[in-house]
Amino acid sequence: MPETDVKTWEALPNTSPPSESSTPSTSIIRPASAGTNGIVRIDGKHDAQSAIAAPQITTMPLDIAANVFASGLNGALRRTPKLECENVPLLGRVTFSPRWRPTSSGVRTTKLTFPDGMEFLPPPKSPEESENLKRIKPPKARGGSEREKPKPTRIKPPSDALSLEDRLFYVLQPPLETWLAGQELIMPFEPFPYQYEGIGWMFSQKAALLADEMGLGKTMQTITAIRLLLRSGQVRRVLLVCPKPLIPNWQREFKLWAEELPITTLEGDSARRNMLWNMPGVPILLANYEVVVRDFEAFGDDPPKYDLVILDEAQRIKNRDSRTAAMIRSIPRRRSWTLTGTPIENRPEELASLFEFMEVIPPRSNPDMKGLTQLADHYILRRTKDLVMSDLPPRLDRDAHLDLNPAQQHAYDTAERDGVIQLNEMGESISVQHVFELVLRLKQITNFDPLTGDSAKLDRLEADMEEISNSGGKAILFSQWTKCIDWLDEKLKRFNPLVYHGKVPTKKREPILSQFKEDPNCPLLLMSYGTGAVGLNLQFAGYVFLYDRWWNPAVEDQAINRAHRVGQKSQVIVTKFICNNTIEERIDRVLNEKRQIFARVLGDGDSTIASLSLNASEIFGLFDLKARQGEGTRKIAPKAEVESK
Numbered sequence: 001m002p003e004t005d006v007k008t009w010e011a012l013p014n015t016s017p018p019s020e021s022s023t024p025s026t027s028i029i030r031p032a033s034a035g036t037n038g039i040v041r042i043d044g045k046h047d048a049q050s051a052i053a054a055p056q057i058t059t060m061p062l063d064i065a066a067n068v069f070a071s072g073l074n075g076a077l078r079r080t081p082k083l084e085c086e087n088v089p090l091l092g093r094v095t096f097s098p099r100w101r102p103t104s105s106g107v108r109t110t111k112l113t114f115p116d117g118m119e120f121l122p123p124p125k126s127p128e129e130s131e132n133l134k135r136i137k138p139p140k141a142r143g144g145s146e147r148e149k150p151k152p153t154r155i156k157p158p159s160d161a162l163s164l165e166d167r168l169f170y171v172l173q174p175p176l177e178t179w180l181a182g183q184e185l186i187m188p189f190e191p192f193p194y195q196y197e198g199i200g201w202m203f204s205q206k207a208a209l210l211a212d213e214m215g216l217g218k219t220m221q222t223i224t225a226i227r228l229l230l231r232s233g234q235v236r237r238v239l240l241v242c243p244k245p246l247i248p249n250w251q252r253e254f255k256l257w258a259e260e261l262p263i264t265t266l267e268g269d270s271a272r273r274n275m276l277w278n279m280p281g282v283p284i285l286l287a288n289y290e291v292v293v294r295d296f297e298a299f300g301d302d303p304p305k306y307d308l309v310i311l312d313e314a315q316r317i318k319n320r321d322s323r324t325a326a327m328i329r330s331i332p333r334r335r336s337w338t339l340t341g342t343p344i345e346n347r348p349e350e351l352a353s354l355f356e357f358m359e360v361i362p363p364r365s366n367p368d369m370k371g372l373t374q375l376a377d378h379y380i381l382r383r384t385k386d387l388v389m390s391d392l393p394p395r396l397d398r399d400a401h402l403d404l405n406p407a408q409q410h411a412y413d414t415a416e417r418d419g420v421i422q423l424n425e426m427g428e429s430i431s432v433q434h435v436f437e438l439v440l441r442l443k444q445i446t447n448f449d450p451l452t453g454d455s456a457k458l459d460r461l462e463a464d465m466e467e468i469s470n471s472g473g474k475a476i477l478f479s480q481w482t483k484c485i486d487w488l489d490e491k492l493k494r495f496n497p498l499v500y501h502g503k504v505p506t507k508k509r510e511p512i513l514s515q516f517k518e519d520p521n522c523p524l525l526l527m528s529y530g531t532g533a534v535g536l537n538l539q540f541a542g543y544v545f546l547y548d549r550w551w552n553p554a555v556e557d558q559a560i561n562r563a564h565r566v567g568q569k570s571q572v573i574v575t576k577f578i579c580n581n582t583i584e585e586r587i588d589r590v591l592n593e594k595r596q597i598f599a600r601v602l603g604d605g606d607s608t609i610a611s612l613s614l615n616a617s618e619i620f621g622l623f624d625l626k627a628r629q630g631e632g633t634r635k636i637a638p639k640a641e642v643e644s645k
Helices: 072-078 164-171 176-180 193-204 218-232 244-257 270-278 289-299 323-329 348-357 369-379 406-429 432-447 456-470 482-491 506-518 553-560 583-594 616-621
Strands: 005-010 056-061 207-210 238-242 263-265 284-288 306-312 333-339 395-402 475-479 498-500 524-528 543-546 572-579
Touching: 193 207, 193 218, 207 218, 207 369, 218 238, 218 244, 218 306, 218 333, 238 244, 238 289, 244 263, 244 284, 244 506, 270 289, 284 289, 289 323, 323 348, 333 348, 348 369, 395 456, 406 432, 432 583, 456 475, 456 482, 456 524, 456 543, 456 572, 475 482, 475 553, 482 498, 482 524, 498 506, 506 524, 543 553, 553 572, 572 583
Parallel strands: 207 333, 238 284, 238 306, 263 284, 306 333, 395 572, 475 524, 475 543, 498 524, 543 572
Antiparallel strands: 005 056
């Protein structure tokens, strides 16, 4: 902007304002000349009365810098920005969702994201549960440092997966530890490495026989594998069949290991059961063998179908000609799993019945020993405590060899002498059942004299229980006769024994076990082999008594492992009562000679799976008798000892 001269004027002093009547005149304002010091004169005519002095004009330079005035745009640039804040929750990394093939198919995954593994241990739900939710640490490798971690468990493809797509489906899965580390699969305890292996093996198998030794966690491995199959969409309906006394145990284990899964128990009248069989949206149905057999006979040609059928204590179908085995095989299914700690009870051929249910051999086929061994390599997974549980407290077995009391000895000698004489007098009409009845009568006398009640075993038991009771320990006693258990209940009242056998109503059994665990004044539990040998967790007991011997050492092992199992913190002492110079001593000798026969099927050195029941020739041989022709290899079933479960 150029400089300008601003002209001002000012009135001279001693002038008066013009009157209203004065004649106006024209004044001209001119710029001041250089010699007037900025003052100029204004010439004009003036009224006489109102002479107005000519204004004095003064000029002065104004050097004012020109600034850019604030425009709307500049104001916008200087305006404080307006921020709008919105709270957006930060989502964690999505849990790995593997590429499964659901039963309905049609879903494809084109990308896999493998999350980093994390160590997960949920806090206890309440202080009362903190004792039950303690973390079980896997055993450290021998000779290794504490920082060494077990190798990750990879899911191996099953042997019958031949196509590249099927094999890649399993090979590309992340380690099982990574998968189970997600918050969506809460584990109350950290599984042992061998349990991870079992879970991964079952997950990939359509036909599987988990034959881990009792106490290694077959139930937990099975439940976790079911969870994975349900979450991946590979199965939608699961039928789990078990003996009736084990249903409460399965309900309790599902609540512990898979609380999110709804479990339905098949019970009630036929109308209610039929409704439960056909009810949609029931992922897991729990039933006992007797109900399944009865209902599937009524279904006829339209039975309900299942994606997975699991048999607990699968030795219940070892006789492939039985009604139970036939009905179980008739269940329509896509996967077949079996659980048992004793896959062989009487003879290796019993495996054929289990393999037939698993649909890995043709119906009614009879593989030879070599064929059974090959099938076992593919479809049976078995681990023993000696192999995987190096940190499990030891089990101490001791045989208490006792001499009969005088009254017992007299009763025993009389019964044996008269019985053998009677058998010899029968001649050719003698049968194995006649000999078997004599064996049972003699075994009962070794427990106690039926006339006087004298018992060498009772005397020894009372002495041991005095020490156990005073030390605050817990003991379990097994017998094959309910009559003997009731007799012991009367004789041992001062120890407040609890009774648990087949005649005890099912609804009362759980309270009995709870009282045995929690009541310090109840140190002794009297159990029968039939109800107490399978499916119960009694690892808080440190003593086991076998009051009389079962025909099958495998059943005895199952009974012992109710106490000697995962969770046991102290040594388990097992006492077997054997009366000298009696039928018990002879049977024990024969069974020990046969114990290694079945190890060839499931692995060298593993003789815990054999039932080793005596055949007819061996039963006759107990009394130096000879079996009739055609009966020498016949197996003997203890019908007189079978009790209601």
